[in-house]
Structures are given as structure tokens and as C-alpha cells.
Amino acid sequence: MSASEKVKAKAEQVAGKAVRKTAHALGNRTTEAKGAALEARGKAREMKEKGKDNLKP
Template sequence: MSAEQKAKAKAEQATGAVKKTVGKTVGNEGMQAEGEVEQTKGDARAAKEKGKDALRP
């Protein structure tokens, strides 16, 4: 996994988790949903990079 893509995935996961938690805490469903989407996007990016690494010799 390239270091840049790995860092981007981790940042998306962390940002999403924070938004989701803050949204849940303050009762903002929109922010909570946005956080879930961003976190899922980071998870997908990380999975894609892991798959690419598995295919490399």
C-alpha cells in the first residue's frame, strides 16, 4: 500500500469517526450520516490498497 494512499485512508476513517461521534452527541443526524459515509469511504480505500498489495509479487 502506498504510504500516501494509506495515510489518506486513515485520515478519512478518523475524520469520519469524529464527525459521526459529534453528530450523535449533538443530535445532528446529517453530520452523523456524513461521518458514516466518510468513514466507509476510508475503509473502502484501505481495502482497495490492501488488495493491490496482495496482487504484487
Template sequence: MSASEKAKAKTEQTVGKVEKEVGHAAGNERIAAEGESKEAKGDLRDAKEKGKDALKH
């Protein structure tokens, strides 16, 4: 997994998780939904990179 893509994935997952929790705590469903979306995007990026690594080995 390339280091920059791994970092992007972890950043998206973390930012998404924080936004989701802040949105829920504040009662703002739009922010919570945006956070869930970012977290899912990070999860997909991570899975893509792991798949690419699996094919290399």
C-alpha cells in the same frame, strides 16, 4: 500500500469516526451520516490498497 494512500485512508476513517460521534452527541443526524460516509470511504480505500498489495506479492 502506497504511503500517501494509506494516510488518506486513515485520515478519512478518523475524520469520519469523529464526525459521526459529534453528530450523534449533538443530535444532528446529517453530520452523523456524513461522518459514517467518510469513514466507509476510508475503509474502502484501505481495502483497495490492501488488495493491490496482495496482488503484488
């Protein structure tokens, strides 16, 4: 996994979690869903990169 992709994945996860938690505290369900989607995208990116690493000889 390249370092830059790893950083992007973690950044998306952290940002998504922060948005989700803040929106939940404020009662804003739309923004909460957007934060959850951002967090999920970061997790998917991380899994993709780990899969690519596992396929390398």
C-alpha cells in the same frame, strides 16, 4: 500499499469517526450520516490498497 494512500485512508477514517461521534452527541442525524459515509470511504480505500498489494508479485 503506498504510504500516502495509507495515510489518506486512515485520515478519512479518523475524520469520519470524529464527525459521526460529534454529530451523534449533538443529535444531528444528517451530519452523523455524512461522517459515517466518510469513515466507510476510508475503510474502502484501505481495503482497495491492501488488495492491490496482495496482487503484486
